[in-house]
Amino acid sequence: xxxxxxxxxxxxxxxxxxxxxxxxxxxxxxxxxxxxxxxxxxxxxxxxxxxxxxxxxxxxxxxxxxxxxxxxxxxxxxxxxxxxxxxxxxxxxxxxxxxxxxxxxxxxxxxxxxxxxxxxxxxxxxxxxxxxxxxxxxxxxxxxxxxxxxxxxxxxxxxxxxxxxxxxxxxxxxxxxxxxxxxxxxxxxxxxxxxxxxxxxxxxxxxxxxxxxxxxxxxxxxxxxxxxxxxxxxxxxxxxxxxxxxxxxxxxxxxxxxxxxxxxxxxxxxxxxxxxxxxxxxxxxxxxxxxxxxxxxxxxxxxxxxxxxxxxxxxxxxxxxxxxxxxxxxxxxxxxxxxxxxxxxxxxxxxxxxxxxxxxxxxxxxxxxxxxxxxxxxxxxxxxxxxxxxxxxxxxxxxxxxxxxxxxxxxxxxxxxxxxxxxxxxxxxxxxxxxxxxxxxxxxxxxxxxxxxxxxxxxxxxxxxxxxxxxxxxxxxxxxxxxxxxxxxxxxxxxxxxxxxxxxxxxxxxxxxxxxxxxxxxxxxxxxxxxxxxxxxxxxxxxxxxxxxxxxxxxxxxxxxxxxxxxxxxxxxxxxxxxxxxxxxxxxxxxxxxxxxxxxxxxxxxxxxxxxxxxxxxxxxxxxxxxxxxxxxxxxxxxxxxxxxxxxxxxxxxxxxxxxxxxxxxxxxxxxxxxxxxxxxxxxxxx
Numbered sequence: 001x002x003x004x005x006x007x008x009x010x011x012x013x014x015x016x017x018x019x020x021x022x023x024x025x026x027x028x029x030x031x032x033x034x035x036x037x038x039x040x041x042x043x044x045x046x047x048x049x050x051x052x053x054x055x056x057x058x059x060x061x062x063x064x065x066x067x068x069x070x071x072x073x074x075x076x077x078x079x080x081x082x083x084x085x086x087x088x089x090x091x092x093x094x095x096x097x098x099x100x101x102x103x104x105x106x107x108x109x110x111x112x113x114x115x116x117x118x119x120x121x122x123x124x125x126x127x128x129x130x131x132x133x134x135x136x137x138x139x140x141x142x143x144x145x146x147x148x149x150x151x152x153x154x155x156x157x158x159x160x161x162x163x164x165x166x167x168x169x170x171x172x173x174x175x176x177x178x179x180x181x182x183x184x185x186x187x188x189x190x191x192x193x194x195x196x197x198x199x200x201x202x203x204x205x206x207x208x209x210x211x212x213x214x215x216x217x218x219x220x221x222x223x224x225x226x227x228x229x230x231x232x233x234x235x236x237x238x239x240x241x242x243x244x245x246x247x248x249x250x251x252x253x254x255x256x257x258x259x260x261x262x263x264x265x266x267x268x269x270x271x272x273x274x275x276x277x278x279x280x281x282x283x284x285x286x287x288x289x290x291x292x293x294x295x296x297x298x299x300x301x302x303x304x305x306x307x308x309x310x311x312x313x314x315x316x317x318x319x320x321x322x323x324x325x326x327x328x329x330x331x332x333x334x335x336x337x338x339x340x341x342x343x344x345x346x347x348x349x350x351x352x353x354x355x356x357x358x359x360x361x362x363x364x365x366x367x368x369x370x371x372x373x374x375x376x377x378x379x380x381x382x383x384x385x386x387x388x389x390x391x392x393x394x395x396x397x398x399x400x401x402x403x404x405x406x407x408x409x410x411x412x413x414x415x416x417x418x419x420x421x422x423x424x425x426x427x428x429x430x431x432x433x434x435x436x437x438x439x440x441x442x443x444x445x446x447x448x449x450x451x452x453x454x455x456x457x458x459x460x461x462x463x464x465x466x467x468x469x470x471x472x473x474x475x476x477x478x479x480x481x482x483x484x485x486x487x488x489x490x491x492x493x494x495x496x497x498x499x500x501x502x503x504x505x506x507x508x509x510x511x512x513x514x515x516x517x518x519x520x521x522x523x524x525x526x527x528x529x530x531x532x533x534x535x536x537x538x539x540x541x542x543x544x545x546x547x548x549x550x551x552x553x554x555x556x557x558x559x560x561x562x563x564x565x566x567x568x569x570x571x572x573x574x575x576x577x578x579x580x581x582x583x584x585x586x587x588x589x590x591x592x593x594x595x596x597x598x599x600x601x602x603x604x605x606x607x608x609x610x611x612x613x614x615x616x617x618x619x620x621x622x623x624x625x626x627x628x629x630x631x632x633x634x635x636x637x638x639x640x641x642x643x644x645x646x647x648x649x650x651x652x653x654x655x656x657x658x659x660x661x662x663x664x665x666x667x668x669x670x671x672x673x674x675x676x677x678x679x680x681x682x683x684x685x686x687x
Contacts, residue, residue, distance in 0.1 A: 019090045020090050020091070020092050020093060020096055020158055020161070020162075021096070021152065021153050021158075023085075023089070023090050023093045023096065023097075024093055024096030024097050024099075024100045024152070024161075025100065027081070027085075027093065027096065027097030027100070028097055028100040028101050028104055030081050030084075031081070031097060031101050032101070032104065034074065034077040034078065034081070035580070035581070036580070037073065037077065038070050038073050038074045038077070039070070039580040039581070039582070039583050040580045042066075042069065042070055042073055043066060043070075043583070046062070046065075046066050046069065047062070047066075047261075050062045051259045051260065051261075052259070063584070067584070067587075091162055091165065091166075092158065092161045092162035092164075092165045093165075094165055094170035094171075095161040095162070095164040095165035095169070095170055096161045096165075098164075098170065099152075099157075099160070099161050099164070100152060103148045103151075103152060104145075104148070106148070107141065107144045107145050107148055108141075108217055108579065109217070110140070110141075110144050111137060111140055111141035111144060111220075112217055112218065112219075112220060114136075114137055114140040114141075114220075115133075115137040115140075115219075115220020115221060116220060118133040118136050118137055118220065118221075119133060119220055119221065119223075121133065122221075123440065123441075123444060130221055130440075130441045133220075133221055134220070134221040137220050137221060167607065168603055168606060168607055168608075169603055173606070174606055175606045175607070175608055175611045176611060176612075176615060179615045179618075180611065180614045180615035180616075180617070180618040180619075181618075182618055182621075183614045183615075183617050183618040183621070184605040184611070184614050187601070187604070187605050187614060188601040188602065188605055191597065191600065191601040191604065192597060192598065192601055195593065195594065195597035195600075195601075196594070196597075198593075199590045199593050199594060199597075202589075202590065202593075203586075203590055208585055208586040208589060208590075209586060211585065212585065213583075213584065213585060213586065214580065214582065214583045214584065214585060215580075215581040215582040215583075215585055216578035216579060216580045216581055217578060217579040217581060218576035218577070218578050219576055219577045219578065219579065220576075222576050222577035223440045223574040223575065223576050224247070224437045224438060224439055224440060224574070224575050225437070225438050225439075225440050225443050225570075225572045225573070225574055225575070226249040226265075226435055226436075226437050226572045226573045226574075226575055227403065227435055227436050227437075227438055227443070227570050227571070227572040228401070228403060228404055228435055228571060228572040228573065229401050229403055229404075229568075229570065229571050229572070230346070230401075230402075230403045230570050231450075231567065231568035231569050231570045231571065232450060232453075232455075232471075232567035232568045233446050233447055233449070233450050233567060233568075233569060233570050234346065236446035236447075236449045236450065237346055237436070237438065237443070237446045237570060238344050238346055238347070239446075240438065240439075240442050240443075240445075240446060241442070242345075243439075244438055244439040244442035244443075245268075245344075245345050245346065245436050245437070245438045245439070245442075246267060246268055246345070247265050247266065247267055247268065247436075247437040248265070248266060248267075248268055248271045248345070248349065248434035248435060248436055248437055249263060249264070249265050249434055249435050249437050249575070250262055250263065250264045250265075250266065250271070250432055250433075250434050251263075251404050251405075251406040251433050251434055251435055252405065252406045252409050252410075252431075252432055252433040253432055254274075254278045254429065254430050254431050254432035254433075255278055255281055255282075255429075255430050259274070259277075260274055260432060265437055265575065266434075268345045268348070271432070271434050272341055272348070274432050275337065275352060275431055275432060278430050278431045278432060279330065279333075279334050279337070279431070281430065282330055282427035282430045282431075283327070283330055283331075283334075285427075286323055286326055286327045286330065286426075286427070287327070289319075289323045290320065290323045290324060290327065293316055293319050293320045293323060294320060296316055297313065297316045297317060297320065300312060300313050300316065301313070322424075325362075326359075326426045326427065329358075329359055329362065329426075330427055333355040333358075333359070336351055336355060337351055337352060337355060340352075345436060346436050349403075349433075349434060349435065349436060350402065350403075352431060352433060352434075353402055353403070353405050353433060354402075355431070356405060356409070356428060356431055356433065357397070357402075357405065357408075359426060359427065359428050360393075360397070360408070360412065360428050363424070363425050363426050363428060364385050364389075364390050364393055364394075364412070364425065365390070366390060366391065366394045367387040367390060367391065384419070384421050384424055385415065385416070385419055385421060386419070389415050389419065392411075392415070393408070393411055393412060393415060396408050396411045403435055404433070404435050405433050406433060409428070409429060409433070412425060412428060412429060413429055416429075435572070437575065438570075440574060443570060446570065447569040447570060450566070450567035450568075450569060451474060451566070451567075452473065452474055453471050453472065453473060453474060453567055454471070454472060454473075454474050454477050454564045454565060454566060454567070455469065455470070455471050455472075455564075455565035455566075455567065456468055456469060456470055456472060456477065456562055456564075456565070457469075457558075457562035457563030457564070457565055458562055458563070459562045460558070460559050460562070461484065461559060461560050461561070461562075463484065463487070464480060464484060464560075464561065464562060465480055466480050468562065471567075477515075477564060478514055478515035478516070479515075480561075481515055481516035481519075481561045481564075482513060482514070482515055482516060482518075482519055484516075484560055484561050485510075485516055485519045485520075485546060485560075485561075486507075486510060486511060486519075488542055488545050488546060488560070489507065489510055489542050490507065492541075492545075493541065494537075494538045494539075494541030494542050494545070495538070496510075496535070496538055496539075496542075500535075502530075502532045502535050503535050503538070506526055506530065506535060506539070509522060509526065510522055510523065510526075516561060520543075520546065523539060523542065523543055523546075524543070526539055527539045527540055527543065546560065549561070
């Protein structure tokens with residue numbers, strides 16, 4: 001005999017809760033993997049293949065094709081996820097995946113915030129090491145994830161996600177689809193108009209263009225610095241280990257057929273390969289130009305003397321000489337770069353920039369240098385750019401740091417294209433340039449070492465022994481500064497005498513100072529604490545002498561000790577490893593908002609409570625007796641005619657009463673004469 005056994009509600013609930021949590025966790029992992037594939041892995045593979053085809057500069061075409069590929073991949077992966085859920089998934093699993101993913105995103109944001117906070121303690125206040133900061137960030141992230149996992153597995157959270165899914169937000173089912181259609185459609189249109197207006201304002205306000213191009217979460221303590229200005233610490237950076245500076249960031253791509261894009265971060269070896277390819281292409285192009293020009297010269301010379309064009313022949317010979325000069329310069333640059341390739345990466349980057357700048361000086365010298373060169377040779381020394389253009393380019397060159405020539409190269413390209421002299425500037429624009437990408441902690445270490453050296457300012461005191469304008473040890477400068485101040489303290493009318501017990505003791509305390517700043521501080525302290533009036537007056541005289549020598553304007557030079565010029569630190573932009581969230585925000589965010597808006601409008605009119613209200617509203621509207629079209633036209637005509645007649649009547653009454661009341665025999669209404677013409681000149685007045 002069969003016996004029916006009823007499962008208890010508690011046992012069924014517990015099993016469902018476990019299944020819901022498990023499926024939700026798997027769904028969150030699948031959704032995160034989908035985002036990683038579509039927004040990170042796929043673009044990396046695509047651009048790698050695109051660059052391999054030699055189309056790296058066709059970013060618009062490549063980006064458009066990538067967007068189509070990403071859309072197809074996203075649709076396919078989401079469809080595959082829906083298929084994996086099956087036709088009858090665990091109740092609440094869709095909402096569970098959504099809520100779980102939002103929680104994961106919150107954990108990442110909290111971890112990132114904590115990481116940025118710890119980075120401030122590491123790199124700004126130097127409270128602890130980068131390794132300690134990274135460990136603390138990992139602890140915060142792990143604890144946050146554990147807390148979220150605990151909250152997500154609670155029974156009350158199951159009720160929340162099940163209730164959210166039962167609300168219909170994660171299903172495409174229609175509620176009473178054959179009722180209230182007109183009002184529902186109007187409601188959908190109204191919601192979409194509001195969302196569309198917001199998206200339009202967002203796009204045309206320029207907010208998306210001013211913000212970051214991609215949305216991504218930077219991973220704390222993975223930062224590397226793209227050094228835009230090396231400052232005065234190039235020697236210290238040179239001494240850093242090779243592992244701390246094995247990458248560069250491209251700032252100028254060089255040839256239009258280059259396989260690299262601006263701001264790409266590549267290894268030093270790969271950059272050297274790009275430079276070598278650019279040199280080979282430039283050499284091949286120059287060789288072709290030389291051969292073609294020589295063939296043209298031979299063709300002109302083979303003509304009869306009467307048919308030869310002397311001017312064209314001279315121009316061809318001049319072009320041939322310039323091409324050969326460019327070839328010689330390119331060969332010299334190649335030799336220098338091959339030698340620099342064996343040295344430190346920073347030396348190689350500087351060698352590339354120097355080679356480019358040297359060729360720029362040759363093909364576009366300043367007009368002043370051109371006059372000096374023409375005195376020695378008749379060969380045209382430049383690419384034919386106008387004097388004003390070359391002066392502007394050299395002014396840009398003076399404002400451009402050696403570490404990054406992209407600003408100067410962009411100006412050269414713009415002016416050369418405007419003057420149609422791109423071919424004449426030679427290989428100046430052909431080589432890619434880059435800046436070093438250095439580990440953040442290592443660069444901080446190099447910047448910290450800059451305090452070990454100082455630069456000696458302009459020297460007025462001939463007794464100062466350190467050379468003017470040279471970099472010296474900070475300790476040597478401190479010792480020399482203290483020696484000069486001690487000389488002031490022991491000579492002259494206010495000099496302290498070592499034989500005197502009081503003054504000798506004061507002098508010994510001044511000798512114990514380490515630098516000029518400590519000397520002046522100790523001097524102030526002794527003036528305050530000394531009870532001997534004679535010694536106190538001498539100390540005050542010494543202080544006045546030192547203060548008078550230091551108290552000068554910005555352009556004046558101290559008479560005792562020259563200015564201590566501190567070394568400039570290396571600066572740049574911090575580049576982080578990132579977790580992609582949304583690429584090409586300027587385009588994808590409006591599309592995403594529109595998609596969410598369409599889904600929201602569709603689901604809103606299918607929520608049972610709101611849908612019943614809309615259905616009831618349409619039922620009440622159906623009870624209204626609407627006027628016929630003929631009657632509507634008649635009533636509208638009557639209203640418009642009445643308005644026009646009333647306007648004409650009021651206008652005529654206004655004109656009539658103005659004339660009557662302003663009549664000279666009544667003159668109740670006084671209208672002043674128009675005197676505006678009195679202020680106008682004769683030529684401005686109406687005839």
